[in-house]
Amino acid sequence: MNDQLYDLESLRFPIGEFQKPDCITQGNLDTWITAIECFPFKIKELTKNLSVNEVNWIYRPNGWKIKQVVHHCADSHINSFVRFKLALTEDKPVIKPYEEHLWAELTDGLDDDLTASLQIIEGVHARWVLLLKSFGEQELKKQFIHPATNKTLCLEEVIGVYAWHCNHHLAHIEQALFYKGQF
Structure with missing residues (x-):
């Protein structure tokens, strides 16, 4: 970036890290489900006119390319x-973790064509939101165990994590576009 100073942590977490509220309210859930x-x-709008060169821009030094963010x-x-x-x-249930950084390096994670991943996102989110909007208190309190952290996570919290995840990666794409991938 031509002698410009930047904070690597701010580039890594442009909207900050997820902060779980002390008490998750219906307002939180509504906001999070809307983000999902x-x-x-939003991701389609950000990426619809990008050239092959632009989808290969990174959002921070040693970060993923825009195409890898979308596929991720x-x-x-x-x-x-x-x-x-x-x-x-x-x-x-104990869920199955995956090595996201390795998935990003597979052939499909390096594809310059974003179409299939955008279609997957559109379809998965349509079904996911339908499911989320049907939740009552009982469903919100359901849990799974993440073996990598040995942490039990409640679905109401995970809704917030994934709303954050959506906004986190939108910010990465915006950042790559703002800096024109020049790190």
């Missing part, structure tokens, strides 16, 4: 949707 619902439109969101949100369904149909 709007994500397919498809991968991550598929996994999250499945985790929600597991939590709804099993008693505190």
Whole structure:
């Protein structure tokens, strides 16, 4: 970036890290579900006119290219949707983690064409939001166990995490576009 100073942590977390409220309210849930619902439109709008050169821009030094961010969101949100369904149909299941940084390096994670991942995001989010909007108190309290952290997560919190995840990666794409990938 030509002698410009930047804070690597701010580039990594442009909207900050997820902060769980002490008490999750219906207002929080409504805001989070809306963020998840709007994500397919927002990511499509941000990326629809990008050239092959532009989808290869990175959002920070040693960060992913825009195309990897988009493909990652498809991968991550598929996994999250499945985790929600597991939590709804099993008693505190242990979910399967995955190596997202390695997935981003696979052929499909390096594809310059974003179409398939944008279609996956649109379809997964349509079904996910339908499911989320049907939740009552019982569903919101369902849990799963993440073996990487050995932490039990409640679905109401995970809704917030994924709303944050959507906005986090939209900010990464905006950042790559603002800096024109020049790190």
